[in-house]
Amino acid sequence: MKNEIRIAGGGPAGSAAAIAALSGSAPVRLLERSRFPRHKVCGEFISPEACAIVERLGAWSAFSALRPARICSCMLHFGRYTKRWALEECAFGLSRLALDKLLLERAESLGASVCRGEIADWRNERAPEAPLILAVGRRRNAPRQNRLFGFKAHFEGPGSDAIEMYFDRRGYVGVNPIENGRTNVCGIAPEHTLRSIDFRIDEMLRASERLSERLGPLSRTTPWFTVGPLVFSNTKAVEHPGLYPAGDALGFVDPFTGSGILNALLTGSIAGAAAAREMPAEAYLRECQRMLAAPFAISALFRRVLAWNWAEHLAPFVPGEWLFRMTRAAALRSAR
Secondary structure (H helix, E strand, O other): OOOOEEEEOOOHHHHHHHHHHHHOOOOEEEEEOOOOOOOOOOOOEEOHHHHHHHHHOOOHHHHHHOOOEEEEEEEEEEOOEEEEEEEEEEEEEOOHHHHHHHHHHHHHHOOOEEEEOOOOOHHHOOOOOOOEEEOOOOOOOOOOOOOEEEEEEEEEOOOOOEEEEEEEOOEEEEEEEOHHHEEEEEEEEEHHHHHHOOOOHHHHHHOOHHHHHHHOOOEEOOOOEEEEEEOOOOOOOOOOOOEEEOHHHOOOOOHHHOOHHHHHHHHHHHHHHHHHOOOOHHHHHHHHHHHHHHHHHHHHHHHHHHHOOOHHHHHHHOOHHHHHHHOOOHHHHHHO
16 A cells, blocks of 8 residues: 655645556645635735646536636737737636635545645655655745735726736736636735735736726725735755755745746646656755746846846747746646
8 A cells, every 4th residue: 555645735736646656546634833724915816827737637527616707818918118919818716715625525525534734844854654745835034124015905896807917117917807706916025015005905906007097996905915025035945855845945936927826737747647656855855947948038127128127128029928938837838
């Protein structure tokens, strides 16, 4: 009988790992320390590639039943310049509250043992009692200077079928439809900017003429949720012989790429299958690095362009479709 696979974290990466491991006939115990499901700071954008993974996980019917919003185009706003294009395939908007619940229930229905309120204390283990998939999000400490925080809220009002990104030197804000006619507004800003307004996010957004115009017809229906500090990072080295990091625990990519949920589902699925096959963690990590090296490098380069205030000048010469394709994982790009 195969060793029981432990999974720390019940988000998309953890649930995808559980489903993949169960498909490999391995028993699974999933540990979720927090109240679940709950609102999480996230762009809530399900890319076409992520949709394909949801289907492979056997959750597409349940996903469709939630009536996620269709997203057919993308708009990037740099100052007064706007770049817009139609997506080659339809994407969707679905809240993390709904997505996390859906995927965890799918894992439970397949036989995963879900333990709520438990923590995997893997750092104190001399040798792993069983393979552990670490899917608990960001783990690196941020420097005190120039720290970034994320924020998110839901709104109701006139909808659209586009994902929109508003960029400036301080950070960026994404706006896209989700289920039930609501709109998700999610962004990143420096800590000093947010503290200067006592984290009154509405006040900061009203200071942007274009954002104020876009959000004017909408009414906020949730409080602002914040998370941070955020630290962007490439895929990490294996810290423990039986440890398989996935999702943000593996590497945190800039949210503006719209690939956060995609990367979580992808690396979670690969981690679950690898652990079930008893693939060494180092080999699993090499596979992830091969797929994610280019998207992480492209997003880091674009982040520097934003910081240098070059984006508005370069945007007219860079096809939006190119940026979207280049921030997808290598295996998914080559398969399309």
